[in-house]
Amino acid sequence: TLILGIETSCDETSAAVVRGGTELLSNVISSQMDVHRKFGGVVPEVASRRHVERITIIVQKALEEAGVGRNELDAVAVTQGPGLVGALLIGVSAAKALAFSLGKPLVPVHHIAGHIYANHLIKPLSFPLVALVVSGGHTELIYMKGHNQFERLGKTRDDAAGEAFDKVARLMKLPYPGGPQIDRLALEGKPSYPLPRAWLESDSLDFSFSGLKSAVLNLVHNANQRKEEIHYADLAASFQDAVLDVLVEKAMLAVKKTGVNQLLLAGGVSANSGLRVRLSKRCKEEKIDLRIPPLELCTDNAAMIAAAGTYQFLDGHYADLTLNADANLPLIG
């Protein structure tokens, strides 16, 4: 199977060609990071306009780099949601137009399924497995017993992990996006500030990060009032340590509870160097087969959408031309 994937859910315009669900032939990503940085976050209208400007050329480039003619494609897969509705619409419209003109199936893909399938591009998934999804909008533990079969074991009750990173970074006056900045700063500091970990009920696989975010806010506020100096590298290290403690322990608990042998890391926060190191160490100790995407497949890209789309296509999950973008599309129906 030759699948073209299209992803425009947030601030990356991306198109990719994947063969057989695993073989990455091209993955063109046009990031809008520089455009949004001066606003301190993604501005939806600006993102949509930029997607419109870029999408045609990015699709063209993905086909060229793959050395694939559009008539050779088996289907066009596109992120239907979740994400910014205006941004999603650009990808959905482009995919519809292409699928219609080629007479090929249009395959809708859930963005988080994509993040999970990024791992499949490195080595085929082996089921059953647990995926720890940590991104800008999601923090979830997902159980899969086969392709396209998603069960939710737990999720965040408030902020997503990436959102917490970005908000705390903003508090520390670091530029957008904050996750990579905190990651970098944390390497230079020690986790010396005491910050809370939200374990919730014992045995719970849910998460909560808003208390931690408030604790950092209070700490900064109090220090400012008392005119005390804050050691920002130590604060970054302390915050990251608190997030990772919970992520790693809950992921290990999910693996134990379900008795699986494979753990996947997925989503933008998978790029975090501390998380990669700590999870690798724990999984080595516990003899769990851990998969972590390479950095370029951690954040938003169309290759992961093409990979996930391949199995939707093989299952015959096609959409017709009435397909609409869905900002709140659920992974589990």
Ligand code: ATP
């Ligand atoms: P979702 O996938 O939930 O729809 P999204 O697509 O906006 O949200 P991603 O692009 O998957 O999110 O990931 C972006 C998030 O990852 C941001 O919150 C960013 O700060 C975070 N992130 C990226 N790199 C790192 C890092 N090295 N350490 C921590 N967080 C990181």
Ligand code: MG
């Ligand atoms: Mg992004």
Ligand code: FE
């Ligand atoms: Fe994402």
